[in-house]
Amino acid sequence: MNASFWDERYREGRAGWDIGEPAPPFVEFLQEQDAPSFGxxxxxxxxxxxxxxxxxxxxxxxxxxxxxxxxxxxxxxxxxxxxxxxxxxxxxxDIFKLPNPYKGSFDFAVEHTCFCAIDPGLREDYVHAIHSLLKPGGMLVAVFYTHGREGGPPFSTSANEVTQLFSTKFEIKRLHPPKRSHHQRAGEELFGLLHAKPL
The missing domain is CATH 3.40.50.150 (Vaccinia Virus protein VP39)
Structure with missing residues (x-):
């Protein structure tokens, strides 16, 4: 799926993954007492x-x-x-073709509906791409879509798959269903905090 595939959906108002607001688990995360406040x-x-x-x-x-x-x-x-x-x-x-100046530049990466949109065969490449963008010890703050249905996009995932894929380059601090989800996604999400391992 190339850029025109996605662009057509935005132009025609067929971006069904767009919930029209920030993901509730992110809102909840920043309300935590020890949540980051800059970066x-x-x-x-x-x-x-x-x-x-x-x-x-x-x-x-x-x-x-x-x-x-x-x-x-x-x-x-x-x-x-x-x-x-x-x-x-x-x-x-294209996140798989990012110029070098972006590499190692970020304290945090925020994942929501990108991982589920790409071909599952590219998921290892995605893990590598996100890790390369983060500073040492940087954090991936993620909402993973676990709807369990065949096909896609959006392509489903599971806690086991996330753990298997990301543990090569990240230390998984938290991975659990969020307390709050958009009503269209209730029971179909995992919230994750993953720290980038040193190269």
């Missing part, structure tokens, strides 16, 4: 920008990558309307 965040597959803009509004410096030009344009417009253009940068980019 550089990368959001792969940032879509219409709901999660990226949420973290930017909380004071983080955010970069969002998306394949689809329409999604990037919408996100940039929303950032300007919200007065967050100085906090956030949206870039049209």
């Amino acid at each position: 550089k965040i990368v959001v792969p597959g940032s879509g219409n920008g709901h999660d990226a803009l949420f973290f930017a509004a909380k004071g983080f410096e955010v970069t969002g990558f998306d394949f689809a030009p329409s999604a990037v344009s919408t996100s940039q417009k929303r950032a300007k309307e919200m007065g967050l253009s100085h906090q956030i940068n949206f870039v049209q980019q």
Whole structure:
């Protein structure tokens, strides 16, 4: 699936994965007593920008990558309307072909609906790509889609698969169903905190 596949869905209003708000598990995470309050965040597959803009509004410096030009344009417009253009940068980019200057630049990566959108055969490459973007000890904050249905996108995953794939490059600190989910995703998500292992 190339950029035009995703761009067509955004342009035609068929982005069914877009819940129109930041993922509730991220909101809950930043309400925790020991939650981080600053740092550089990368959001792969940032879509219409709901999660990226949420973290930017909380004071983080955010970069969002998306394949689809329409999604990037919408996100940039929303950032300007919200007065967050100085906090956030949206870039049209394939996350598997990121330029070297982005490597090792981020304290956090925020995953929501990118991992489930890519071909499952690319999931090991995804793990490598995210790890390469993080500083040593950086953290992946993730919501994984575990709907259990055949086919995709969105392609389902499981706690076992996440553990198997990510444990090669990450130390899994937390991986559990979130207390809060969007009503369309209730019972079909895992929230994860994964620390990047040293190279």
